[in-house]
Amino acid sequence: MSTEPGLETKSRRNVLAALNSGLHQAFAADPRVILLGEDVLDPYGGAFKVTKGLSSAYPDRVWTTPISEAGIVGVASGMALRGLRPVVEIMFGDFLTLAADQIINHAAKFRWMYNDQVRVPLIVRTPMGGRRGYGPTHSQTLEKFFLGVPGLRVVSVAAFGDPGEMLRRIILEGEDPVLFIENKLLYSLPLFDEGDSDELTVRTDWTSSEPNTATQPMALTPHPPTPVFTVRLRGSPPPVLSVAAYGYMAELARKAMVKLAYEKEVFIELVVPTQLAPIQLQPILHSVYQTGRLLTLEEGSLTSGWGAEVIARLVETGDLRTTKIRRLAALDLPVPASGALESAVLPGMEAVIASIVNML
Amino acid sequence: MYRQMIDDTLLYERLYTIRRFEETLLENFPKGVFFGTTHTSLGQEADAVGVLSHLRQGDVVFSNHRGHGHFLAAGGDPRSLFAELMGRATGVCGGRGGSQHLYWGNFYSNGVQGGISPVATGMALAEKHRRSGAVVIAFIGDGTLGEGVVYEALNMAALWQAPMLFVLENNRIAQTTPIEQAVAGSLSARFSAFGIPFAELDSSDVCLIHSLAGEQLDQVRREGKPRALILHTARFGPHSKGDDTRSPEAIEQIRRQRDPLSIQATRLDADSLEKIQAVVNLRIDQAYQAALADPYPVLDSQVADVH
Numbered sequence: 001m002s003t004e005p006g007l008e009t010k011s012r013r014n015v016l017a018a019l020n021s022g023l024h025q026a027f028a029a030d031p032r033v034i035l036l037g038e039d040v041l042d043p044y045g046g047a048f049k050v051t052k053g054l055s056s057a058y059p060d061r062v063w064t065t066p067i068s069e070a071g072i073v074g075v076a077s078g079m080a081l082r083g084l085r086p087v088v089e090i091m092f093g094d095f096l097t098l099a100a101d102q103i104i105n106h107a108a109k110f111r112w113m114y115n116d117q118v119r120v121p122l123i124v125r126t127p128m129g130g131r132r133g134y135g136p137t138h139s140q141t142l143e144k145f146f147l148g149v150p151g152l153r154v155v156s157v158a159a160f161g162d163p164g165e166m167l168r169r170i171i172l173e174g175e176d177p178v179l180f181i182e183n184k185l186l187y188s189l190p191l192f193d194e195g196d197s198d199e200l201t202v203r204t205d206w207t208s209s210e211p212n213t214a215t216q217p218m219a220l221t222p223h224p225p226t227p228v229f230t231v232r233l234r235g236s237p238p239p240v241l242s243v244a245a246y247g248y249m250a251e252l253a254r255k256a257m258v259k260l261a262y263e264k265e266v267f268i269e270l271v272v273p274t275q276l277a278p279i280q281l282q283p284i285l286h287s288v289y290q291t292g293r294l295l296t297l298e299e300g301s302l303t304s305g306w307g308a309e310v311i312a313r314l315v316e317t318g319d320l321r322t323t324k325i326r327r328l329a330a331l332d333l334p335v336p337a338s339g340a341l342e343s344a345v346l347p348g349m350e351a352v353i354a355s356i357v358n359m360l
Numbered sequence: 361m362y363r364q365m366i367d368d369t370l371l372y373e374r375l376y377t378i379r380r381f382e383e384t385l386l387e388n389f390p391k392g393v394f395f396g397t398t399h400t401s402l403g404q405e406a407d408a409v410g411v412l413s414h415l416r417q418g419d420v421v422f423s424n425h426r427g428h429g430h431f432l433a434a435g436g437d438p439r440s441l442f443a444e445l446m447g448r449a450t451g452v453c454g455g456r457g458g459s460q461h462l463y464w465g466n467f468y469s470n471g472v473q474g475g476i477s478p479v480a481t482g483m484a485l486a487e488k489h490r491r492s493g494a495v496v497i498a499f500i501g502d503g504t505l506g507e508g509v510v511y512e513a514l515n516m517a518a519l520w521q522a523p524m525l526f527v528l529e530n531n532r533i534a535q536t537t538p539i540e541q542a543v544a545g546s547l548s549a550r551f552s553a554f555g556i557p558f559a560e561l562d563s564s565d566v567c568l569i570h571s572l573a574g575e576q577l578d579q580v581r582r583e584g585k586p587r588a589l590i591l592h593t594a595r596f597g598p599h600s601k602g603d604d605t606r607s608p609e610a611i612e613q614i615r616r617q618r619d620p621l622s623i624q625a626t627r628l629d630a631d632s633l634e635k636i637q638a639v640v641n642l643r644i645d646q647a648y649q650a651a652l653a654d655p656y657p658v659l660d661s662q663v664a665d666v667h
Contacts (some may be wrong), residue, residue: 022430034489063492063520071478071512081468082420085488086482101509105472106479114463 003269013161016187021048022164023087026059026171027358030085030187033171034061036072037089047091048187049128052208061307062089073124077107077177080122081227085171093128093181107177108151122177129183129248129299136335141247141300141330142300143181147277147309150286151219153226154277156181156246160202160229166274170226176220181262181276182310183247183299205283209250216246226275233261235251241324241356242287245297247274253297256352268356276306281313288314293359302329328352336343366413368627371566373410373636374375375621378429380637380644381438382443382597385428385445386403389601393652395447397545398459400427402597403564407529410569410588411497415437418494420487424503425460426567430499434467438644442651449657457659466494467531476505477526481513482524488584495580496524503534505543505550517655518554525552525580526588527573533606535599540607553587567627594618 003087013021026033037049039242042063045052055062061087065072069090075087088098095105103124130139146303155170157163157179165187170178170360194202205228234238244332245253250272275278288294294314307327314322331345380398401408401449407649408429414422415434425481432440436452444451445459454463470476473625480498487494504510505528517524530547531540551558557579561572565654596615605609612636625633 066512066519068509068512068516069476070475070482070509071516074487074509074513076480078479078484079486079489081479082481082483082486084486101472101475102478106470106475109461109470110463113453113461113470115429115452115462117453185506213563307396348601354585 005324009328011263012190015157015163016048016050018164018191019157019167020052020164021133022054023039023051023054023272024057025055025164026168027061030172031061032083032085033087034063034079034084035089036063036076038065038067038091039090039349041066043070046089048184050125051089066356069095070102072100073099074106077102077110077120077122080107080120080177081110081118084120087123087125087171090124090126092138093126093142094137094241096126096146099347100145101330103146103152103179104149108149111176112151119175120177121174123174123180124178125180125182125183126150127184129185130335130342131242131248131340133183133186133337133342136334139342141298142172143179143276144298144300144305146179147306152277153220153275154177154181155179155226155275156273157183157186157188158246158272158274159229160192160231160272162191163202163276166225166227168343169333173225181247185248186251189251195279199234200254201234205230219276225359228274228280229272230283230287231257231272233257233267234279236261236267239267239291241268241293241295241359242271242284242291243268243295243297243352243356244271244273244284244307246276246306247299249297249299252347252349254354256349256356259349260353260356264357266356266360279303279309279313281310284310285314285317289319294322294326295348295355295359296327297352298329300330301332302327303332305329326355326359328355368567368568369636370623371409371413371570372621372624372633373568373640374413375405375624376636376640377438377644378405378408378432380640381432381441382428384644384648386597386601388648394445396458397598397600398445399426400597401426402533403595403614403618403620404457404529404593405429406564406566406569406624407527407591407593410566411527411573413570414574416494418466418492420466420480420483421468421469422476422478422483422494422496422498423462423613424473424499424501424504424628425471426501427462427469427499429462431464431467431469435437436464436467437647439647439650440464443654444646445451446651446654448651448654450654451650453488454657473504474509477504477510477513478516480601481517481522484517484524484586485520488521489521493581494579496522497527498524499527499529501534502530502532502539502547503537503544505547506534511550513631514554514556515553518556523580524582525576526556526586526641528588528590529641530590531595532592533595536603536605547590556586556588558588558590560590560592564620565623566591567624568618581663589653594607619656
């Protein structure tokens with residue numbers, strides 16, 4: 001895993017290097033950017049090394065903190081209210097529960113409840129997800145609990161596009177609190193580069209699919225730099241099924257897409273939003289209306305998750321050209337430590353393939 | 361040393377403004393003109409006035425659920441506060457926030473007890489980072505001490521030298537729970553454990569509070585570090601409305617012994633008192649009547665100018 005800043009090469013830069021570079025660029029661009037987190041100082045550079053090099057370059061603006069997740073999110077939201085652009089790193093997404101009051105009752109509320117007179121440009125970054133054997137309190141995918149919090153944007157990193165650029169722009173241009181979810185297994189993935197790939201085509205949709213603020217009240221500034229990626233096998237026949245996925249599930253879906261094409265001659269389309277709330281729906285609907293089938297994937301537990309919201313909204317359009325709709329998610333169980341159990345609880349690539357085949 | 365710097369009349373007028381505002385609120389609540397609930401600070405007005413009479417340009421105040429007095433003492437407009445409590449478009453926050461969620465200038469309040477402590481700490485650190493010279497004053501209460509995030513905030517405020525004053529108003533009762541049933545150990549040790557210097561006063565005399573708060577704030581400004589001011593006080597109003605579980609005798613005794621208005625009134629002659637009261641009565645009544653005539657907000661009226 002490449003962790004040194006400035007080392008990313010043109011060809012195989014990975015997600016971690018991109019995020020690290022995005023942070024460095026944001027710090028270079030604006031002296032109001034400040035970062036708080038546990039163990040973020042060099043030489044350690046954070047538990048997952050996303051902040052590597054940052055404290056050496058900007059010692060006054062990178063603060064290592066006590067183990068006080070609620071406190072540091074609160075401090076950062078106070079900083080944001082008073083004109084800084086703070087970024088908080090929560091070491092494991094599981095610990096977001098500790099900061100939930102600060103996120104829900106403070107940061108996300110301020111702008112709206114203060115009658116739009118303040119802005120809270122706060123980014124809370126956190127690694128999420130399992131498959132590393134960390135066990136029940138260090139492996140979860142908890143962002144579903146933060147979807148639908150008015151005033152809060154929930155963003156999920158993808159290996160498509162440039163996640164570092166997305167992070168940089170959110171830090172520098174954002175006006176509202178953002179929960180920025182980084183699936184741990186994405187860090188080491190090389191960024192997908194269409195120029196490099198003769199296998200996939202990626203359409204990047206920059207137009208916001210959020211509700212129109214002219215017709216629907218929102219507690220957020222619309223149109224952030226969060227693209228939706230629509231992925232197909234290059235030169236494939238029309239796909240017969242749409243998969244909507246984010247985080248590492250999108251990577252599993254990408255692998256499944258290739259495998260299904262070569263081994264079963266089944267062609268699917270993959271839609272990968274980078275923003276989970278407010279929900280990015282249009283590109284998913286667009287795909288579903290062509291394929292007639294939708295499978296949503298998520299690594300969080302099944303009940304009341306992102307997929308449920310996607311499907312509810314699809315159904316509410318009243319346009320049911322879709323014949324089959326399914327969700328695949330983790331079982332409604334804690335994430336076990338043992339790899340043997342963990343792989344039974346979290347949806348893997350084989351489960352993705354099986355779900356797709358079952359829907360045909 | 362501060363005794364000479366502010367005049368007794370002005371202090372009384374500020375105390376009386378808060379009192380008259382909150383009495384008007386309680387008197388009219390049964391008419392159904394206010395939304396939700398409210399928490400008044402009858403008896404504690406001297407804390408608000410004593411501390412916030414020291415505000416300078418740029419200073420930030422973070423208040424809590426019992427914040428009308430703080431808002432008014434910080435210079436907030438009674439009419440827009442009435443309007444906010446009545447849920448009118450002209451309210452401090454257009455009716456969105458209500459009693460516990462105010463923002464005006466550099467004044468903020470929120471309704472979750474402990475949660476404001478780290479936010480206020482972050483504000484102070486931002487002011488320091490920007491070298492604005494401003495300080496932050498955060499009001500907490502004895503009840504707030506039950507929430508752990510307060511201690512996270514004290515720790516970080518001390519570690520990072522946040523230029524702020526934590527004002528702990530100990531009215532010895534959290535809603536209906538007496539301090540003996542909710543707070544173990546020492547109040548001041550909670551601050552000294554983090555190396556935060558504190559000053560403590562058990563009085564409802566606005567002059568004493570004003571003087572001590574002035575010294576503390578001067579120190580905060582000079583040192584750029586946090587301090588705490590523990591003000592033992594007494595509220596003789598209910599937590600909210602008609603929900604006081606204390607005996608009427610006990611409440612009456614507090615009112616007799618600890619009413620900051622009676623204490624400050626002894627420094628003025630009857631004539632001036634009457635004049636101040638007449639002026640403030642009129643001002644508060646006009647504010648109330650004006651707010652009553654203000655329009656209600658519509659949900660999408662503010663949406664158009666979200667940018």
